[in-house]
Amino acid sequence: MRQTLSYTVLPAEICIQSDTENYTIQFFSATTMRICRTADKNHVSFAIENLPPFHTDFCVNPSEDSGLQITTSYLDVRISPDLKIDIYDNRGTLLLADYRGDRVTTQTLSEEQMALVAMEGHQTEDTTAPATTTILKKLEPSTYFYGLGDKTGYLNKRGYEYMMWNTDNPEPQLEIPTFKAMYKSVPFFIAHSASGNYGIFFDNQNRTYFDMGYESNEYYCIRAEQGAYDYYFFGGDTMADILKEYTRLTGRAPLPQMWTLGYHQSRWSYSSAKEILSLADTFRREQIPCDCIHMDIDYMDAFKVFTWNETLYGEGNSLAGQMSKNGFKLVSIIDPGVKVEPGYDVYDTGVRNRYFATDAQGEIYKNVVWPGDSVFPAFTDDTVRIWWGGLQKHLLERGIRGIWNDMNEPASFRGPLPDDICFSDGNTTWKHSEIHNVYGHLMSKATYEGLKQYDKKRPFVITRACYSGSQKYACVWSGDNHSIWAHLQMAIPQLCNLGMSGICFAGTDIGGFGSHTTKELLCRWVEVGCFSPLFRNHSAKLTRRQEPFAFDTETINIYRKYVNLRYKLLPYYYDLFWEHTKNGLPIMRPLALHYEQDKNTLECNDMFLIGEQLLAAPVVNQGQEYRLVYLPEGTWIDYWNHREYAGNAHYIYHAPLDTCPLFVKAGAILPTYPAQQYVGEKAIDSIHFEIYISSNDTVTGHYTHYLDNGTDFAYEQGRYTQYEISLQKNRQVDIQIVHDGYENAYTSMTYDIIEPSGSAVSLKG
Numbered sequence: 083m084r085q086t087l088s089y090t091v092l093p094a095e096i097c098i099q100s101d102t103e104n105y106t107i108q109f110f111s112a113t114t115m116r117i118c119r120t121a122d123k124n125h126v127s128f129a130i131e132n133l134p135p136f137h138t139d140f141c142v143n144p145s146e147d148s149g150l151q152i153t154t155s156y157l158d159v160r161i162s163p164d165l166k167i168d169i170y171d172n173r174g175t176l177l178l179a180d181y182r183g184d185r186v187t188t189q190t191l192s193e194e195q196m197a198l199v200a201m202e203g204h205q206t207e208d209t210t211a212p213a214t215t216t217i218l219k220k221l222e223p224s225t226y227f228y229g230l231g232d233k234t235g236y237l238n239k240r241g242y243e244y245m246m247w248n249t250d251n252p253e254p255q256l257e258i259p260t261f262k263a264m265y266k267s268v269p270f271f272i273a274h275s276a277s278g279n280y281g282i283f284f285d286n287q288n289r290t291y292f293d294m295g296y297e298s299n300e301y302y303c304i305r306a307e308q309g310a311y312d313y314y315f316f317g318g319d320t321m322a323d324i325l326k327e328y329t330r331l332t333g334r335a336p337l338p339q340m341w342t343l344g345y346h347q348s349r350w351s352y353s354s355a356k357e358i359l360s361l362a363d364t365f366r367r368e369q370i371p372c373d374c375i376h377m378d379i380d381y382m383d384a385f386k387v388f389t390w391n392e393t394l395y396g397e398g399n400s401l402a403g404q405m406s407k408n409g410f411k412l413v414s415i416i417d418p419g420v421k422v423e424p425g426y427d428v429y430d431t432g433v434r435n436r437y438f439a440t441d442a443q444g445e446i447y448k449n450v451v452w453p454g455d456s457v458f459p460a461f462t463d464d465t466v467r468i469w470w471g472g473l474q475k476h477l478l479e480r481g482i483r484g485i486w487n488d489m490n491e492p493a494s495f496r497g498p499l500p501d502d503i504c505f506s507d508g509n510t511t512w513k514h515s516e517i518h519n520v521y522g523h524l525m526s527k528a529t530y531e532g533l534k535q536y537d538k539k540r541p542f543v544i545t546r547a548c549y550s551g552s553q554k555y556a557c558v559w560s561g562d563n564h565s566i567w568a569h570l571q572m573a574i575p576q577l578c579n580l581g582m583s584g585i586c587f588a589g590t591d592i593g594g595f596g597s598h599t600t601k602e603l604l605c606r607w608v609e610v611g612c613f614s615p616l617f618r619n620h621s622a623k624l625t626r627r628q629e630p631f632a633f634d635t636e637t638i639n640i641y642r643k644y645v646n647l648r649y650k651l652l653p654y655y656y657d658l659f660w661e662h663t664k665n666g667l668p669i670m671r672p673l674a675l676h677y678e679q680d681k682n683t684l685e686c687n688d689m690f691l692i693g694e695q696l697l698a699a700p701v702v703n704q705g706q707e708y709r710l711v712y713l714p715e716g717t718w719i720d721y722w723n724h725r726e727y728a729g730n731a732h733y734i735y736h737a738p739l740d741t742c743p744l745f746v747k748a749g750a751i752l753p754t755y756p757a758q759q760y761v762g763e764k765a766i767d768s769i770h771f772e773i774y775i776s777s778n779d780t781v782t783g784h785y786t787h788y789l790d791n792g793t794d795f796a797y798e799q800g801r802y803t804q805y806e807i808s809l810q811k812n813r814q815v816d817i818q819i820v821h822d823g824y825e826n827a828y829t830s831m832t833y834d835i836i837e838p839s840g841s842a843v844s845l846k847g
């Protein structure tokens with residue numbers, strides 16, 4: 083059917099009217115564009131809280147085919163009369179085209195046939211379910227997809243279908259199709275192909291589906307059951323440019339406290355103050371650095387949130403006080419479910435003020451979680467979030483230094499919360515189906531804001547469930563993994579994709595949470611975990627103990643080696659976090675992020691970069707001692723023996739149990755700290771840089787180092803010091819202070835030039 087397009091240009095947007103639909107297009111920069119149904123323009127976005135000013139120069143002109151052409155200095159957007167949108171870059175390269183055909187849904191069977199297929203346990207999900215939004219985009223043969231949060235499987239998401247519906251399923255989450263949904267919903271991805279890059283953020287927090295070429299090779303499909311038709315398109319010369327723009331919109335992780343980058347030990351649950359103190363002693367005796375012990379649900383009185391079992395965990399802040407003498411901090415878990423118990427003040431206050439979710443009849447809704455019958459705070463409401471934020475004071479008074487938000491999908495033991503459970507925000511009543519995916523996000527926000535207000539330090543919040551933008555409030559862990567090799571393998575793409583989704587502060591339960599770990603698995607896991615931004619070992623009740631000393635001396639030695647390495651590299655990690663606040667880049671990065679022109683990196687599932695300077699190639703298979711390593715362009719130096727490796731080549735690397743292959747890029751300038759048992763053990767008044775050069779002595783390098791007090795918000799007032807270090811060709815090293823605001827800046831700085839000690843032979847060689 084022939085349509086006529088008319089349009090109105092407002093100062094910062096274009097409204098397009100056709101016979102069937104009205105769309106609004108806004109530009110946030112020359113590369114970032116929002117496309118939404120005009121009727122949805124003002125829908126609530128949970129991800130984007132403070133929309134940046136959106137004006138950029140653009141031109142709108144009618145096109146020859148009676149459509150429209152809108153150009154910025156980077157994008158050339160062509161809208162045909164039937165409202166199909168094709169996006170080119172300013173060089174005329176087609177980046178993304180709307181798909182012109184119809185969806186080819188999977189075959190439908192008769193009810194009888196379906197039942198038969200289901201009987202043996204096969205999947206019979208109906209993917210044709212009605213959707214309010216279906217976006218079909220043309221799929222180019224060479225497109226790779228990254229991001230989409232914590233989904234199972236491999237780095238490249240092409241060819242699979244995922245669901246955004248925060249899900250607590252502690253069964254071993256293996257590949258899709260069984261596990262289409264995980265704990266987190268981040269409806270954002272980056273597409274990379276030979277013709278260029280782009281990103282899409284579908285700002286719809288409802289249950290949504292991302293079919294990335296699962297049902298067809300011709301298109302990919304984004305569907306929503308309800309909610310807004312509203313997506314953002316990000317163009318960019320590199321994937322890094324796209325991430326920068328996406329995080330400019332949805333926010334970046336704020337600088338963490340330095341100690342949170344140290345090692346964390348956890349288990350469900352350390353059963354008493356005595357056990358926690360003795361654990362802390364063992365860490366110090368074995369000289370394995372550790373900053374923090376996590377307290378799982380048993381520290382509470384009958385699992386009632388914001389209570390404390392004084393019989394087992396001591397009165398007042400006595401436990402935290404004793405722990406702090408040895409440099410340990412405590413983090414405690416808080417779930418959203420509030421026990422139904424008249425006389426329990428959290429419950430009573432919530433009931434009195436109507437803070438809890440209700441059923442369609444207005445009765446407070448109950449389900450079952452750890453404390454038994456429980457009710458669920460309506461975190462959608464500002465007042466409820468402020469109340470919840472204030473409750474954190476109970477834990478701060480006990481000396482708790484960080485809050486671990488769990489079960490906030492929300493998880494429930496008596497069946498899922500019905501779709502129509504109501505969460506009010508004072509004005510609007512949201513149905514559970516509409517806010518399920520942001521429940522954990524809003525809980526983290528409440529926790530973050532409460533801690534910030536009452537603690538005055540940079541809040542340390544960990545969350546299991548989250549949505550796009552949660553990186554502003556919390557770090558994440560990947561939930562209930564298992565002590566299986568498949569989960570160690572998956573940790574790498576999972577953490578890399580979280581990073582490619584704007585969530586840079588993330589980790590997995592080292593050693594695996596469910597099932598029994600083995601010595602070998604634990605050793606190999608710490609060799610990955612020591613590089614992940616959140617560095618925590620955690621395990622479930624009834625599983626084999628997996629603290630570093632649970633096995634033998636060899637395990638202790640290996641564990642200590644990697645925890646020490648992490649503490650040595652703490653200033654590097656801290657710099658990467660600071661860098662993230664400026665450009666949204668993750669800490670742990672897929673090789674593809676920096677070497678996207680190199681095909682060998684695009685599907686690299688078992689290696690990763692830490693910043694730009696380090697490349698880790700851990701062993702993630704049982705019994706393996708030799709592995710294939712691919713090094714992208716440039717010259718690389720083996721961290722352990724300083725051998726030189728030419729890039730663009732494959733190598734076979736011998737990696738016995740105590741070795742995680744680790745390479746430093748020639749030209750790298752690595753900041754290091756002396757060995758410490760915890761952050762703050764030593765007053766650091768000096769920094770040491772390791773500067774890696776190549777044998778032909780031609781590389782140059784540059785590095786920015788950032789320093790502040792690592793604790794509070796004084797840096798926002800300029801109380802930080804920034805150093806620029808550069809390596810010239812003739813081994814000349816210059817250090818300049820470009821911002822001098824931190825009162826305790828270093829009194830001295832040293833460096834070593836690390837020269838290669840011979841070169842390695844590549845597979846071709």
Ligand code: GLC
Pocket residue numbers: 252349350378379415488489546561562595620621622
């Ligand atoms: C959930 C969490 C896990 C925690 C347990 C008990 O399974 O994912 O980390 O230990 O609950 O609180």
